[in-house]
Amino acid sequence: MICCTDGVLQEYFDGELPVEERDAVTAHLGSCKECSGRLASIAERRQRVTALLNAFEDDVQVHPRIALAELHARAAADDMSPTTKFGRIAALVACAAVVVLAVAAGLGLPLLDVSRTVFEQRRTAAVAHPGGSGYANALGTPGARLVLVEGEALPETGLLVKVEAPVDSTVGEPTGLLMGTSGGDMLLAQDGRVIGLQAGFAQGSDRRK
Amino acid sequence: MNLPAGGGADALGGATRAEGIGVPDTGNFDAIFLEHYPRVVGIIRRVVHDRSRADDLAADVFWKLHRHLPGRNIRNIGAWLYRAAVTAAFDAVKMSTRRRRHEIGAALESTRTQAGDDPLSALLESERQAHIREALSRMKPRQARLLMLRASGLSYQEVASALKLNPRSVGVLLARAEDAFERQMAAVDGDRGTK
DSSP states (O other): OOOOOHHHHHHHHTTOSOHHHHHHHHHHHTTOHHHHHHHHHHHHHHHHHHHHHTTTOOOOOOOHHHHHHHHHHHHHHHHTSTTSHHHHHHHHHHHHHHHHHHHHHHTTOOOOOTTHHHHHHHHHHHHHSTTSSSHHHHTTOTTOEEEEOTTOOOTTTSOOEEEEOOTTOBOOSSTTSOOOOTTSEEEEEETTEEEEEEEOOOTTTTSOO | OOOOOTHHHHHHHHHHHHTTOOOOTTOOHHHHHHHHHHHHHHHHHHHHOOHHHHHHHHHHHHHHHHHHSTTOOOSOHHHHHHHHHHHHHHHHHHOHHHHHHHHHHHHHHHHHHTSTTOHHHHHHHHHHHHHHHHHHHHSOHHHHHHHHHHHTTOOHHHHHHHHTOOGGGHHHHHHHHHHHHHHHHHHHHHHHHHO
16 A cells, blocks of 8 residues: 555544545554654644643533523514514504604694503592602502602692602512602612602603603 | 424425434424534634633524525535534634624633632633634634534534535645644744744
């Protein structure tokens, strides 16, 4: 047999040669010092290269099922994105709703007053407990207080109230929704906890426009 | 949830089995994922040296597969995934702005996981990782990919399928790739040593 090429020796070293070829190379290596030397060089090089490439291989477990669950969640979220068919329809409907509301507001048509019922409840509670511990607690936010703002009044209700709640206090029902708009402050909640108060609702803004 | 299952992937499974890198009999996307994910993430980790970044890139690879499966004839899922994985890994390393972040992330990772409380060891290890990435990025892309796929445990047949090579040429190309890697490592060490 003639001497082996580098490729053949590499394949031999990696155990990738067909059986007949492998046997022939084995027989040749027994009688050829040059090829044996080259094979030894290949083995040494492989050892050095592997030592570098595998030096930082960690033994941290891979969790395919967790990764798969995350991918499923991503796919579900993508279903709602504007790039998907369903997402495009949802975005279209939302845009249409905005246009209708804008037109209605422009024409001076009465808009749905979503906070009025809540406001009325709060007002009743606030009157019953002037100075604090009113409806906010009743709505399930321990530590929240309703504060009557003395000397001020809303045009429609004749009452100005504020909600105060310690940040990071637990929120009951309804979680994640604003819990007070009557005095111009909005109680912000996320994942069941109060994360702050947002000012900016002007007096009389119980009617949301 | 729109991850593909059943029919579309069955055909893929058959074609893939025929080429030697099998997908499970069920042929659905989940089975493909569970079979190939460890290898895909292993290939990427080996290149980027950043575990969390590797996990993200692996997810991106499967996400691409998920997005491209419908209406696309992928004859060999395994080969497609491994090629995509090694390409994504090298692309990530080559993006210079991100590279710096990777190195910082890798250093922090090393500090946390491998070097314990020894910041000097962490620094040296991080520097060594950066040298290896630099050497790999200086190699011809095909050589670097070949080297990493083989180092990740792929057979010659699998490497050949992933990189679209003749299986009988893998041996000689691998020998050249290993030589090139050692040369580039020496060059990087020299460059960094003189700076």
